Amino acid sequence: MAAPSGSVVLACAGFLNEWAELGEPLSVRAMRAAGAGSACIRDWLAEAGAVPAGRGPLTVTADTRAGAYQPIDASDAIAVLSIDLGLPFPAVAARKGPKLLGDLPVDRCGMVIGDARALDSWVGSLHGETTVDALADVRIWGKGAQQAWEHFDAPRLPTALGDDSHGWLDLPVEIARERAAMINDWAGTRGHYPHMAHVDLHSHHHLGWRAGWQHPLRTGVIEVAGCPILCVAWSPFELQRFTGGRSAGQVYPVTLEDVDGRATLRWAIPPWRRKPDPLRTSVLFSPQ
Template sequence: MSETFVDLGFVTAPSGVVVLGMAGWIDYWREVGEPLSVRAGVAAKAGGGYLREEECEAVAVPAAADRPLAVRATTEPSMFDEEPTIATLEIELGLPWPEGVDGPVLLGDLPVDRSGMVIGDGVGLDAWTGQEDEPADGLGDVTFWGRYEEDAHARFGGERIPHPGGVDGVYGWLDVPMAEAVALEAEISTWRGGVWGQGVAGSVEPHVDYFRFRRAGLHHPLNVGAIEVGGCQVLGIDWCQGDHSVRHHGGRDWGQAFPVTLEADGTGGTVLRWTIPPYDEDEEG
């Protein structure tokens, strides 16, 4: 694993609380009890803590409210394609390391969510919109792929656009009104039977936050995208699906959860660190 950190961007946390959580479940916290902001606030007041409710998992910690907080990572080659993947994620908290505390301080552990990970303000993330929500701008992106994608392109049109599902991108259209997007995807998907491996598969990604961060990270080598949520800058990490399937599939149920700690940064400050150790073939199975 490389010990050289690369900058991923920054987040803002005007509430004084930073959350690292599973992107696929951020909007679900409010469905299973108290909002994320309430839970995160309690954990931050205690110096930081691990949160879990059903499938929702996150860690919340106190942070400086008056400045951008840098996020960086070390990388290692993916088992899937040898491209860089995150090995250590580190979030600057803008707070001094507390006197008399021996570090690191273990807060808990987190699995790698197939839907990605999110870093953001504990209150701002209450506004997060997920896959079942309506896009604020009423727009969505339409993509299609499969055995007959070239035939479908000749029939329906579309442009090559970057997409995690295709090395060379996939065909589709960006920023389409949702009613039109849904109708277009249905027409394409049923054009040759709508069966995987026999026809053309299609997808509509509405402009909710879950899809916005994925689109924002399409050109980043580690699939990191910055978006605004609840008036705060949020970073999302859209994990490579191949790497996730090879390395992280099964998540917590298969022991694939990794330690999250508070640590001194060497200059008197505090960082939140999520450490994903190198793969050990001897531990497979």
């Protein structure tokens, strides 16, 4: 992770591309908050935590526990996200001890960690027809999908464990749409699900989700405006915990903490059950 602007954000991905439409760009708000000593910022449904950071490589780790719906869902879940900000703690906090910056909900569209100015260029799902590279993916699912896979010789996609999607990656947009239309016409004439072929345009949001397909915590790194951005998704089962969001009080504390003298941003999600499971630490992004 890198922060050439001097400010890192932990942001909800769903409305990440809407900050400028709501008022000022994310970078302006984040750098103001970081300059004032860090804060959580919010405008309508757009939310983020903003902190100052060193411009060098930053390490992101996650403490994990067993998912809420085991044994149905065997995957681990993130309990604590930690971002080493690359600065001594006294450089960002006037007094010792953890500093509560506010709280954030678990966004069903995922979370994003990265440089504030780079994220002004984020292309999200709400941009509709916009792509970052004029490419798209085609995925086939629903009633009759297996027959379609065989008929159209659709390869299996390297999606997350338990997702048996087939289709094609990195097609020019028009070719992707033509292929999906052909498959859906075929499906409709045979009584299958008539919208089984779905086109995913290459927004940053989609590419971030795709980057985490093979990671056990569904996290992956993409590049936005020349900066590495860490994208965090959730398993469909784990998302059932967070259906209410902020309106249901499902928000979790964001703190600035001193870890061996270094400033660290932490976001902690409490366990689903009363008795917490032992935590395990995973490195999500580390300087090479």
